[in-house]
């Protein structure tokens with residue numbers, strides 16, 4: 001019975017900033033390594049060039065990773081070698097082509113583990129995370145602690161010069177000091 005059972009699926013770790021997504025991704029990756037599995041870890045590059053890098057967590061954990069500018073580059077690095085686990089951090093920064101890529105990897109028998117922000121600082125879905133969550137077999141939503149009231153926090157609060165950012169503020173505000181903290185829905189604020 002079940003002798004034709006195949007491996008390969010998608011696990012999605014999501015949540016706000018400071019919820020421990022990268023920490024959980026690395027925990028699963030390291031368990032794979034202990035089990036002598038072949039593991040490859042990717043993250044999006046910030047400057048359109050791929051490079052060797054590492055995924056680091058707020059707790060100081062890190063593991064070597066490859067920075068890529070498009071999801072298709074993953075195939076190039078696999079290059080006919082057999083991998084058991086492919087991890088992708090900050091997966092919300094890839095375009096929707098990532099859906100096709102991770103579906104194919106899972107179809108080919110690979111355990112795919114992705115981690116990413118499910119909402120932006122406005123509290124709106126961070127695409128393509130909603131689609132990634134939909135096609136994943138396993139979705140884990142992590143929470144941070146609200147820096148105002150101590151509730152479970154699900155949203156990343158953007159602050160500019162210590163004040164809640166406006167809905168239409170540019171990605172980079174010249175000359176301003178920008179920071180983020182985790183907040184619950186009741187303490188999260190967006191200026192209109």
Ligand code: ZN
Nearest residue numbers: 146149184187
């Ligand atoms: Zn709160």
